[in-house]
Amino acid sequence: MQSFLHDPLFGLTLTIAAYVSAKAIHKRLRWLHPILGSSAIILVVLVVLGFPVRDFQGEVGMLTTLLGPATVALGVPIYKHRALIRERLATVTVSVLAGSVTGIVSAGLLVFLARGSHEVLLSMLPKSVSSPIGIEISKALGGAPELSVMFSVITGVLGGVFGPAFLYKxxxxxxxxMGLAMGSAAHGFGTARSLQESETAGSFSALAMGLSGIVTSLLFVPIYIWLGR
Amino acid sequence: MRGFAILLGFSLAGVLLHDTLHLPLPGNVIGLMLFVAALFGKVVKLEWVEDSANLLTGHLLLFFIPYVIGAAALIPFIGHDAVAIGVGVVGSTFAVLWITGTVAKKTTPEQKEDEQRAKFSA
Known part of the structure; x- marks a missing residue:
């Protein structure tokens, strides 16, 4: 009984079944975003089966591996919208730069004002970029990489779920x-959601995600020097 | 499967470059940059990769689910920093959405925005 839980097929089946179910539920309950629905289903199943939640991510390595080619595939919508991107290049550059600076400054300022610990503050600074970049920046700053991953994921879920409604408001x-805002604020999660809104939004979100990763990495260079690291 | 092979190849090339050159960007994003360059340079033809790419990007959320479960597992251990974390994550996420969106809107010529909306609302 226990050994089947550690077969890679278990995690893969559970995740894809939960994803498909959550998408079907989303058609009836519009407020329940599939990322929340599928995560809730998986968490309930894991708890019922007594499977340690902390170990689950390691069991579905195949899906996290496929995130690589899926990210690369975002080049297709970018390429298809190359004419519009060229036309709006100034807008793309200025807004992504503004978004990247806002991400770092607002995270630092808010954690400081809310009296968060030094470790939380440093780990939250790179939260707007996808977790692989966040991990590297966090390590260089002296933060906790596992906290940075969590902040980056919560940011992605928040932006991906509530971003479009907030922007419409x-x-x-x-x-x-919308695409530029979603990609800058919520990296891959925001891009996945933008693609559901429209292919144009999705391609600009993918572009903003990539560019804000580059800009944020570069913006931290003077911060490392300032901190003496 | 040709499309998948190409996408996997660029992803792997990105990881290789990240590891060997210690670039401050994740392998995925380096792979994306190389892939866009290859499409622009006509090294890779759009029709080779389009179907595979659409399948993957259409289900992009699926690949993030393991990370959400990983993050959820850590939430009970936040403890006394919960308020600061909540304020920081929520406030900063909406600040970036608002500032980026507003700057994008202000730097977009207005008549063009209307044209685009007409073009893409169809």
Whole structure:
């Protein structure tokens, strides 16, 4: 009974079944985003079966491996929208730069004002970029990489789930602006959600995700020097 | 499967470059940059990769689920920093969304925005 839980097929089947179910539920319950629905289903199944939740990520290595080619595949929507991207290049550059600076400054300022620990503050600075970049920056700063991954994922879920509704409320309906905001704020999660909104939003989100990763990595160079690391 | 092989190849090339040159970017993003360059340089033809790419990007969320479970497993261990973490993550996420979106809107010529909306609302 216990050994089948550690067969790679168990995690893969559970994750894909939960994903498909959550997408079907999402058609009826529009407020329940598939990322939340599928995670909830998996957590319930794991708890019922007595499987340690902390070990689950290691059991579904195949899916996390496929994130690599899936990220590379974002080149296709970027390439297809090359004419529009070229036309809006100035907007892309300025807004991604503004978003990257805002991400670092607001995270640091808010954690400081809320009296968070030094470790939490350093680990949260790179939270807007996808976790592989966040890990590297966090290590270089002297933060805790596992905290950075968690912050980056929570940020992604928040932005991916509530981002479009929030942007509509603030009067932003342009797919280019929405994609840039989603990719800068919520990296891959935001891009996945933007692709569901429209292919234009998705391609600009993918572009913003890649560029904000580069810009954020570069922005930390003077911070390392300032901290003497 | 040709498309999958190409996408996997670029992903692997990105990881290799990351490991050998110690670039401050993840392998995935380096792979994406190489792939975009290859599409622009016509080294890779769009029709070779389009179907595989659409399948993967159409289910991009699926590949993030393991990370969400990993993060959820850590939440009970946050302890006394919970308030600071909540304020920081929520506040900063919406700040970036708002600032990036607003800057993008302000730097977009208005008549063009209307044209684009007409073009893409169809």
């Amino acid at each position: 603030t009067g932003l309906r342009d797919p280019v602006a």
